[in-house]
Amino acid sequence: MGRRIAAKITGVAAYVPPRVVTNFDLEKVVETNDEWIRTRTGIRERHYVEPGMTASHMATEACRQLLESKNVAPEEIDLIVVGTVTPDMLFPATACLVQHNLGAKNAWGFDLSAACSGFVYALTVGAQFVGAGTHKKALVIGSDVMSAILDFQDRATCVLFGDAAGAVLVEPAQSDSEGIIDFMCDIDGAGGCQLYMPGGGSLHPASRETVDKRMHYVHQEGQQVFKYAVRRMSDVSSELLERNGLSGKDLALVVPHQANLRIIRATQERLGLDDSKMMVNIDRYGNTTAATVPLGLRDAVEQKRLRKGDLVLLIAVGAGYTTGGILLRWAY
Numbered sequence: 001m002g003r004r005i006a007a008k009i010t011g012v013a014a015y016v017p018p019r020v021v022t023n024f025d026l027e028k029v030v031e032t033n034d035e036w037i038r039t040r041t042g043i044r045e046r047h048y049v050e051p052g053m054t055a056s057h058m059a060t061e062a063c064r065q066l067l068e069s070k071n072v073a074p075e076e077i078d079l080i081v082v083g084t085v086t087p088d089m090l091f092p093a094t095a096c097l098v099q100h101n102l103g104a105k106n107a108w109g110f111d112l113s114a115a116c117s118g119f120v121y122a123l124t125v126g127a128q129f130v131g132a133g134t135h136k137k138a139l140v141i142g143s144d145v146m147s148a149i150l151d152f153q154d155r156a157t158c159v160l161f162g163d164a165a166g167a168v169l170v171e172p173a174q175s176d177s178e179g180i181i182d183f184m185c186d187i188d189g190a191g192g193c194q195l196y197m198p199g200g201g202s203l204h205p206a207s208r209e210t211v212d213k214r215m216h217y218v219h220q221e222g223q224q225v226f227k228y229a230v231r232r233m234s235d236v237s238s239e240l241l242e243r244n245g246l247s248g249k250d251l252a253l254v255v256p257h258q259a260n261l262r263i264i265r266a267t268q269e270r271l272g273l274d275d276s277k278m279m280v281n282i283d284r285y286g287n288t289t290a291a292t293v294p295l296g297l298r299d300a301v302e303q304k305r306l307r308k309g310d311l312v313l314l315i316a317v318g319a320g321y322t323t324g325g326i327l328l329r330w331a332y
Ligand SMILES: CC(C)(COP(=O)(O)OP(=O)(O)OC[C@H]1O[C@@H](n2cnc3c(N)ncnc32)[C@H](O)[C@@H]1OP(=O)(O)O)[C@@H](O)C(=O)NCCC(=O)NCCS
Pocket: 031, 032, 033, 036, 037, 040, 041, 116, 155, 156, 157, 159, 160, 195, 222, 223, 224, 225, 226, 229, 259, 260, 287, 317, 318, 319
């Protein structure tokens, strides 16, 4: 049996910074070309913040839109969980900055570090508080300014990422026919050395040397990460369905993490789904780390691809390694 959480998503919003950076723009920065990026990753363009805009600013923008669309006052929010690996600062938590920006004076909250699985982990954790009945309105956010930690001398990595934030409102489910049916989250720390940012933590505090050695940027073994992501996205998706007596046919939509179109298509093939059941927007945004899944939900709602009662699968793999999957019934 699944691990049900009696909580549901009741609204979604996203913020994407206006500045578009195309593959052709990147051709002027690193030795790359539009054709390589498109065919190897599926990405055509991504968005970057202007200097000064941070993860908390983007998260605040997404939440403001969300609260306005739901006609919810900031004071009604009782919990804020932020998935991010690019917080404004190491501390205080981005959740505190967002709480202050919004005027959500009755909320407590915290950040959660799970890289590209950040939103799925944050939703799992935030929903638990709502499902337990101790919280009524939680904001669950994924926000990352990847452009702040990209090495524009590393062409295999810098072309992959973009900036964005997405947020959902989580409220108690009223019946078993809505909300979270099951979730699976796991970590595999053996993969920690394949995708990481070595500088700026307690291992290598910021120094002239760490800057000279470009340690404050994303370091990635792309092929290793690729193989792990293909395997785990497919395995966890299949297991979540199987242990609930479901199959790919029952799904209305999969909202996968957007790291590489080839990873998404491999997952799709394993589940036996046609294109209409996969949310794909990597072409426009690239990999926005913790923001991909809520951004995918936002786009799916805008494209009217979600209806009340639909079976939806959220699935992500990220640095750590972290893997997270959530199976839910869409509630509005
Ligand atoms: C990064 C990634 C796109 C690279 O694709 P790949 O097919 O594995 O490519 P390779 O690393 O084998 O490189 C192939 C060639 O392209 C070159 N190349 C790499 N980046 C390039 C770029 N931006 N433009 C042009 N050529 C590039 C390489 O130097 C290599 O050249 P060589 O054969 O002469 O040595 C792919 O491995 C990937 O998507 N990995 C997962 C990334 C990810 O999901 N990260 C987030 C985790 S959630």
